[in-house]
Structure formats: structure tokens, C-alpha cells
Amino acid sequence: xxxxxxxxxxxxxxxxxxxxxxxxxxxxxxxxxxxxxxxxxxxxxxxxxxxxxxxxxxxxxxxxxxxxxxxxxxxxxxxxxxxxxxxxxxxxxxxxxxxxxxxxxxxxxxxxxx
Amino acid sequence: xxxxxxxxxxxxxxxxxxxxxxxxxxxxxxxxxxxxxxxxxxxxxxxxxxxxxxxxxxxxxxxxxxxxxxxxxxxxxxxxxxxxxxxxxxxxxxxxxxxxxxxxxxxxxxx
Numbered sequence: 001x002x003x004x005x006x007x008x009x010x011x012x013x014x015x016x017x018x019x020x021x022x023x024x025x026x027x028x029x030x031x032x033x034x035x036x037x038x039x040x041x042x043x044x045x046x047x048x049x050x051x052x053x054x055x056x057x058x059x060x061x062x063x064x065x066x067x068x069x070x071x072x073x074x075x076x077x078x079x080x081x082x083x084x085x086x087x088x089x090x091x092x093x094x095x096x097x098x099x100x101x102x103x104x105x106x107x108x109x110x111x112x113x114x
Numbered sequence: 115x116x117x118x119x120x121x122x123x124x125x126x127x128x129x130x131x132x133x134x135x136x137x138x139x140x141x142x143x144x145x146x147x148x149x150x151x152x153x154x155x156x157x158x159x160x161x162x163x164x165x166x167x168x169x170x171x172x173x174x175x176x177x178x179x180x181x182x183x184x185x186x187x188x189x190x191x192x193x194x195x196x197x198x199x200x201x202x203x204x205x206x207x208x209x210x211x212x213x214x215x216x217x218x219x220x221x222x223x224x225x
Binding site: 042058 | 148150155156157158159160163203207209211212213214215216217218
């Protein structure tokens, strides 16, 4: 069964450094998402992306965050200058279309900011 | 209005019993309600989902009951097994946009 893959599984970064989290969505999916989950808390929406544009973003997704689909398979989340509070699990998800189709999640990247 | 409230926060059920997790929402524009199962170290995996024009959906041991007038929906796990021990999240979505997740329920099935 096709799946969303994320790399790396764990990223440790010094505060203030830039980090790029990578995702390969399911190949025929057109809608892409990033979510994050702070330890012990619920999953929170960050951003949705379609047709090379951001469709919606949350209050969390400030100017330090950006997303990109650099080629036909990868979808990346960049945090320009990391803060301690960026420490969380980051999940990528994708869906085939925008009409109530399920979003399929990767296993996440654990980001630890020191 | 964008919140989905989930209860209980944790639940312990004996093997073979019925696990019930409840969720409530306020935004009547939500039109798709999935449940996700998450094991430690893994991403949320879609378990079952329902649309608001249906009052119940059953897949194997998992059933969603949906009460549109009360704006509530629940997950029932029949004949609960130790392998069902996980965190369960209800969620809601409007159109193609963001999933709004509940706070999660940590389910433990005792053998």
C-alpha cells in the first residue's frame, strides 16, 4: 500500500539554526499538509498546499516557516530560525483530492531544538 | 467554533469489552469526520470515517455513531483486544482544508 514517507525520523538542531524537513507524499495525491504534535498534545494543523501554492495556514505558521515542492515528488517544510518551542513531531500528510478524501500521514520527524 | 472536544482523556477496558470514545463539535460546516489511531512513534493512521448524512458506519469491530442534531459522534470498539491499545483521535474537516483534531484518548486494553 502506498504510504507517505518522511525524513529524517529524528532531527536535532541548535536554536537559531535552519532546518528542513522532507516528505514524499503518495504519488497520485494532489493536496499536501504539514501538522505538528507537541509531546502529549493533540495534532495541530500548520499548512495546506495545492498547485504549488499555500491554500491555508494556521497562526502557528508564521514568517519563520515556509513550504516548497521542489520537484515532482518531494514536499518540504523549512523553519528558518528555530526556537525551543519548535520542538515537536512534525507530520506530513497528503490526500488525493479536496472532496472529503482521507488525509494519509507519514510517521513524522521528531524535531529537537537544543 | 473550530474546536473538537474529545473524551475521555484515557480509558482502560478489559479484553473483550466495548471501548467508547466521544467527540463533540460546534462548527456545522464540518462535513467529514475521520477517526485516527496512533501507536507510539508512528503517525496517525486513518481508522474509519463518516459523513454527516449517515448516522452510523461499521467496519469490522469499529463503529462510528453520528448524531447531527447534537453535533456529537462516537467511536465504539467491540470485542476490544490488547492490540487496540493506542491513542485515538477524532477529527473534523470542512472541504479540503485542515483537519481539526480532538485532544486524543489513550486507550489501554487489559488482557
